[in-house]
Amino acid sequence: MDFTLSKSHLLQQELFRRFAENEIRPLAREMDETEQYNMELLAKLQRYGFFGIPYEKEYGGAGSDTLAYTLCMEEVSKQDASTGITISVHTSLCCSCIHDFGTEEQKRKYLTPLINGSKIGCYGLTEPNAGSDAAGQQTVAVRDGDDYVITGSKVFTTNSGFADTFVMFALTDRALGTKSMTAFIVERDTPGLTVSADIPRMGIRAASNCVVTYDHVRVPASNMLGKEGQGFKIAMKALDGGRIGIAAQSVGIAQGALNEAVKYVKERKQFGRPIAAFQNTQFKLAEMQTKIDAARLMTWRAAVAKDNHENYSVYAAMAKLTASEVANEVTRGCVQLLGGYGFTREYPVERMMRDAKITEIYEGTSEVMKIVISGSMKLK
């Protein structure tokens, strides 16, 4: 067992770190406060291949792997978790559905522009009344000749404010429930598709997250991913992979906050010395760094298992459960170490603490992670 990164991974990590420090860090606070993602930054991320990391060159991707993708997620999320989720939803959720279940034609038409940096994707599964209970879906797709007509609405669709390509799920027969759930690729400009303004949120405020309404949206049957009724499987498989991304995002948020705290405690003097000289500070930081490292290793294990085509869904669930809890604990601890200054917006740790919360909720709540994990333990 080898825990060292390859030379190629190290250089990719270096790129992600440099880019995040130079390009993302200076914009993070403003993007949070204005609740607007900077589109020039998005274009730069696309230019340098951040939106197609684990996909084959053959289709326009970077030809790298899931491990490199987690390194990217960590480095960008150290500076800005909103950038993390923007990349993650595009890569792990939208692109993976087309990559894993699309026909050759669908891949050429839709996957290539997504992973070569020309277009942005999103993924619509959650509905107002179907969150963890994805079986409670209401959105329907009715066959009409060579087309399907989709009606319903999806909520909390990340990236939908500016995405070009929507992977979404609808029931072809409401009576059959999830057994009829089917995945479709819908282009943004299709008549009947409308995207709301961004939903005001506590954290990851720079990311785009809206309600997408489908009002008799007509898509050709050739835009169906996989087969009719295969949608639930496609959706769940994408979420399994997505959890690796969220775990890495969580590690990034935690490490980013810890790095800020380390800088602060060396400078901040109380009782005549830097607060880094107090054992409480040292022990707190040691505990937090250890937890982050544990979460990071769990994330890497899940990523390497995926790259090796092993079954990774339980690893991914464990990594996400752990890393998201670590992100929340560490960011809270870092705000505490920075004291009153940590509570102000002059320092980024309060933003990181707000951003951390969602990692315990989206792409499967911590409770859902426990269902996945316990389900693998032969308890019943």
Added chain:
Amino acid sequence: MKIVVCIKQVPDTAEVKLDPKTNTLIRDGVPSIINHDDKSGLEIALRLRDQVGGTVTVVCMGPPQADVALREALAMGCDKAVLVSGREFGGSDTYATATILGAALRKIGYDLVITGRQAIDGDTAQVGPQIAEQLGIPQVSYAEEVQIQGDHVIVKRQFEDQYHILKVQLPCLITALSELAEPRYMSVGGIVDAYEQEVQVLGFDDLKDGLNPEWIGLSGSPTNVRQSFTKQPKTGGEVLSGLSADEAVEAIMAKLIQRHII
């Protein structure tokens, strides 16, 4: 158009420290980077290639660890990378370095050679011009803008108080300022490709036909560092304020006389 860019791997001086006992650079644990001016040279080479076609070859003389600098250049978009490396080359001063790089460049072939103005560790600004002398080609140093015009290069050269616009016949060498071009980042796919590509290594045996062994390495270097030391920081000096012009003259004169300067 065959453009060759010479780069140097240097310690990231923002973080570098001197050993207080030996007065040498502490390199352990200090990250290595591509020298800033050289990186700007890489960027301009890539832009020129995209305008007029051709290839960009990146050359680095250094120990085997310099491989990562070449991979970075490949990941930025260079077509080919050459590491000039050998024990015989160790300890070379600027003259010996230019002798070796000159031999390497003759072997590689070139239409336009670009180097950085100077390295942030040695700060000599000599190697670029010396390479041009070794190759017997025209050189323009301190380039701030570069354009290709047929078989000529138009270069805007920075001086302290003016610019010179020069038209130079190819083949030639230019040394780049970091102001010349903001270097692009590597791309993710570029890194993957860079590690699938081969870096050509040129050692002493590959270059010996065009090299006089007496002019390379530590023994072949005409300059040697006899001593290096950390300068004592200057004090802030004495500030005389609130004086009239006459009083100020008198005060300054008194100080100069007191120090036996006049």
